[in-house]
Amino acid sequence: MxxxxxxxxxxxxxxxxxxxxxxxxxxxxxxxxxxxxxxxxxxxxxxxxxxxxxxxxxTKEELFDLMVDEVYAEILPGERPGDWREALHGLAHRTRQAGLRHEWLADLLGGRPSLGPNALAVTEATLAAFDGLTDLDTVMRAVEVVNAYVIGAIRREIANLRAERATGLSDREWQHASGPHVTRMLATGRFPALTKFVHDGTEVEPEASFATGLDWVLDAVAAKLTRPVGEPFTIAP
Missing domain, CATH: 1.10.10.60 (Homeodomain-like)
Incomplete structure (x- = not known):
């Protein structure tokens, strides 16, 4: 029970x-x-x-289950999403926001599904947005892919926040402190791809990075949903 x-x-x-x-x-x-x-x-x-x-x-594990479900109440959509993309987009951003409010949530996401009433309501709202669109297996894979991206991104962002507190250094300060070591390593010529990235890459804020990655994942899901059944993926030359 x-x-x-x-x-x-x-x-x-x-x-x-x-x-x-x-x-x-x-x-x-x-x-x-x-x-x-x-x-x-x-x-x-x-x-x-x-x-x-x-x-x-x-048990403490039961307490954690109840805590997670309480936070799922913050992730519930305020109104019925217009379509599957809006549903997954909203779910992802609300989950990230809840994770930033409750950093411990990152340690409990993933694994077996939460069975609390709020978590089930979030799942229901998400799956309902796909109703009649495609087969159930495709829907489940789509939701799993987006969840995997969201959980990984949240855990990475929370890990960076924890590192900032542990070291007392912001990301920018840590990069500056690590600069001499990185410069020496790049000067060896062993890391040409990394050297180009360090010198020419553009740094973006976590929220923008999350949003861009999410859009790419949703684009991939959209391609899968619109592809005729049985048609293989092909890579353009």
Whole structure:
């Protein structure tokens, strides 16, 4: 039986419910990451004994499941998307924004699907945008591809933010500090492609990079959806 199927205990003298427990856990995680979350610390935040929580949450993993589903409420579309591309585009950007608000989310995305009501509602809204457009297998592969891009991009961006805090250096400051080493390595002539990239490449902000990559992924999905069934992909000469 999942945590969503298990009833909460009867009301006791000190008001407590899963909603308050999850809100306290999210506040702790927002402040100090997942390592700051434990049933004992959540109980202390709520000013109750740790054993009180076990009537509502059996394990820390259940608590994490509830936390993720609570954040999925922030990812739900405000209105029905106009088409599949709008649905996936909105899902991607709302997920990124939620990840930046709750950096710990990056550590819990991926793996087995979340089965909470908000996560299921997000999935329903996404799949409904493909209704009648193509076969179910193609829809699932399309959603999986976009999710893989979004999760990878979010994890990379969060990792950079964490590195900035750990080192005290912004990306630009870190690049400047690493400059002498990179210059020496490029001067060996062993990395011509990398040298061209360093000298001629354009640096973009994370949001612009995310948006560009997402558009490329969605273009690839669109090509797959409009390609006649059975027609192989070909590469123009």
């Amino acid at each position: 999942t945590v969503w199927d298990r009833p909460e205990p009867p009301t006791r003298p000190a008001p407590l419910d899963r909603g308050r427990i999850v809100a306290a856990a999210i506040a702790l995680a927002d402040e100090g990451g997942l390592e700051a979350v434990s049933l004992r610390k959540v109980a202390a935040r709520l000013d109750v004994g740790p054993m009180r929580l076990y009537g509502y949450i059996s």
